[in-house]
């Protein structure tokens with residue numbers, strides 16, 4: 113063993129002892145980072161081999177590679193050095209995973225040689241699915257790769273998604289339960305449909321019984337079907353698809369207007385349901401609203417459980433931001449989280465994108481995240497969102513509310529009953545749009561930016577001192593935002 117440790121090359125190291133070292137390293141990492149983090153980021157690591165003084169670790173995607181490199185690279189190197197002192201460097205690469213790689217937490221995969229593993233990601237997924245391959249298509253090849261970030265652990269539950277989440281959990285725990293088959297999840301863009309689908313797929317794959325889950329987009333289904341038609345292998349297509357235990361199809365609306373593919377999907381759907389297999393579908397609309405899908409298919413899609421994911425609420429946006437900041441290990445102040453949750457209301461994808469940008473910026477420049485940096489870094493994004501609330505709208509609403517003329521927003525009149533509403537409008541313009549102080553000043557009768565600054569601080573003070581006034585301003589804000 114001691115001799116082996118000094119050798120540092122594959123030739124001197126048996127596959128078995130490498131495997132043991134690698135298993136210990138992974139075990140230690142898992143103990144250090146905890147189960148959830150380990151499963152999210154590290155579980156799919158495989159050892160491709162040792163070259164000279166370098167251990168080569170493979171991950172299936174660039175995203176995972178970058179993440180593991182930047183967050184765990186040093187730790188991996190240190191653990192390797194403890195285990196095998198001759199290893200001085202660790203190279204994390206995107207690479208194929210060997211058959212059976214990372215099939216479960218107990219199974220650690222090692223090629224045992226420096227030569228790259230054979231077989232691509234599709235094959236390794238096939239192995240994860242049970243490894244059975246029929247002639248032509250491998251069963252697992254049906255499945256698109258699952259995103260390791262999209263699990264139940266990382267899905268934040270709130271009022272708008274709690275029903276869909278509960279249904280997804282139920283199906284993951286007990287596939288093909290009567291009343292839950294098919295499970296049809298629908299909702300607007302970027303609200304978490306794919307995340308929930310992947311979470312179900314992960315949970316079933318990792319659960320007991322080694323169920324064979326095929327997850328794909330409707331587009332992929334069509335593409336495969338057309339390819340099978342072209343190569344006259346539709347029988348194999350049908351057989352391989354019908355041999356799965358769970359079929360999950362994302363973005364079903366893609367099949368609208370694709371009549372032949374719909375027909376094929378309808379038959380596959382029926383065959384699987386009749387055989388007691390679980391089907392999970394996602395789409396942007398409910399089955400009854402999917403105009404352009406055949407009636408008989410729409411009817412069947414709606415005969416299990418239909419669950420919608422609603423637009424996010426302010427509270428859910430707050431929770432999601434907090435959870436994502438914590439997961440990234442970055443301190444994001446409360447006022448920044450509240451600011452983002454207020455401003456970016458479109459969907460979770462954009463919210464997440466904004467937070468990631470802030471975090472990346474803070475990391476790059478080694479600076480803390482602050483409200484000022486958030487406004488600066490996200491300037492373009494906030495501007496795009498501002499389109500909904502314009503300074504004109506603010507002026508109009510505030511003038512109406514205080515019963516003054518719209519022209520008084522720009523007039524030179526200084527009477528309190530005019531000046532105060534004007535200050536409120538300036539304050540709201542600063543809060544609800546990303547216009548600069550000079551820009552706001554210009555829109556209020558060419559006033560100086562210091563006047564706007566004064567208005568903002570005066571209104572803030574008054575709101576602190578006078579609860580009724582604060583409520584009034586908040587009411588205006590809500591009216592403008594809705």
Ligand SMILES: Nc1ncnc2c1ncn2[C@@H]1O[C@H](COP(=O)(O)OP(=O)(O)OP(=O)(O)O)[C@@H](O)[C@H]1O
Pocket residue numbers: 262266267268269273299300301302303304305306307308363396432460461464
């Ligand atoms: N409740 C949630 N908790 C944590 N993350 C979420 C939640 N909802 C959505 N996300 C995140 O938001 C992003 C977009 O979600 P997802 O891709 O699942 O949306 P989608 O509804 O499938 O969108 P599309 O209609 O564009 O396919 C993902 O990164 C996802 O992890």
